[in-house]
Amino acid sequence: xxxxxxxxxxxxxxxxxxxxxxxxxxxxxxxxxxxxxxxxxxxxxxxxxxxxxxxxxxxxxxxxxxxxxxxxxxxxxxxxxxxxxxxxxxxxxxxxxxxxxxxxxxxxxxxxxxxxxxx
Numbered sequence: 570x571x572x573x574x575x576x577x578x579x580x581x582x583x584x585x586x587x588x589x590x591x592x593x594x595x596x597x598x599x600x601x602x603x604x605x606x607x608x609x610x611x612x613x614x615x616x617x618x619x620x621x622x623x624x625x626x627x628x629x630x631x632x633x634x635x636x637x638x639x640x641x642x643x644x645x646x647x648x649x650x651x652x653x654x655x656x657x658x659x660x661x662x663x664x665x666x667x668x669x670x671x672x673x674x675x676x677x678x679x680x681x682x683x684x685x686x687x688x
Contacts (some may be wrong), residue, residue, distance in 0.1 A: 574661060576654055577612040578603045579633035581620075583669075589624035595671035597628065603653045605661035609633045619664040 584597040592598055604619075606612035617627050636654050640646065653665040 573607045574605045575607075576603055576636040576657065577606045577609070577633055578636045578639050578650065578654075579612065579616075580631040581616060581627055582629040582631070583620060583625040584628045586621075586624045586626055591623045591625060592669060592671050595673055598669040598671040600669045601650060601653065601667035602664060603636060603650075603657055604664040605657065615664060 579602055581600050581602045582597060583592075583600060585592050585595070602616055604612055604615045606615055612633055613627070613630055616630070620627055640651070640654070649667050653667055657663045657665045
């Protein structure tokens with residue numbers, strides 16, 4: 570394993586591709602995601618590959634940064650994020666997804682929490 574790799578976190582905006590069942594018919598979703606990577610570009614690429622397996626496309630990525638930076642910030646973070654980091658701590662090939670916060674129409678904002686999981 571490359572010594573420069575570390576856990577990265579970001580907020581992904583995803584949209585369904587043809588045949589997608591992961592969002593239950595929603596037009597898109599936001600989801601916290603974590604994966605091991607050397608930099609933001611590698612993090613994005615790993616995420617895109619994993620989303621493709623779920624028939625989802627990455628529309629946007631917000632605030633990608635190393636988990637070490639985020640977890641030591643002064644902001645109070647949800648327990649879900651610490652659980653996600655723990656779930657991939659010993660498996661650098663795994664991507665961890667939080668709860669998918671789906672929107673129900675063409676505009677983000679009408680939320681319906683769908684599912685959570687790892688891939």
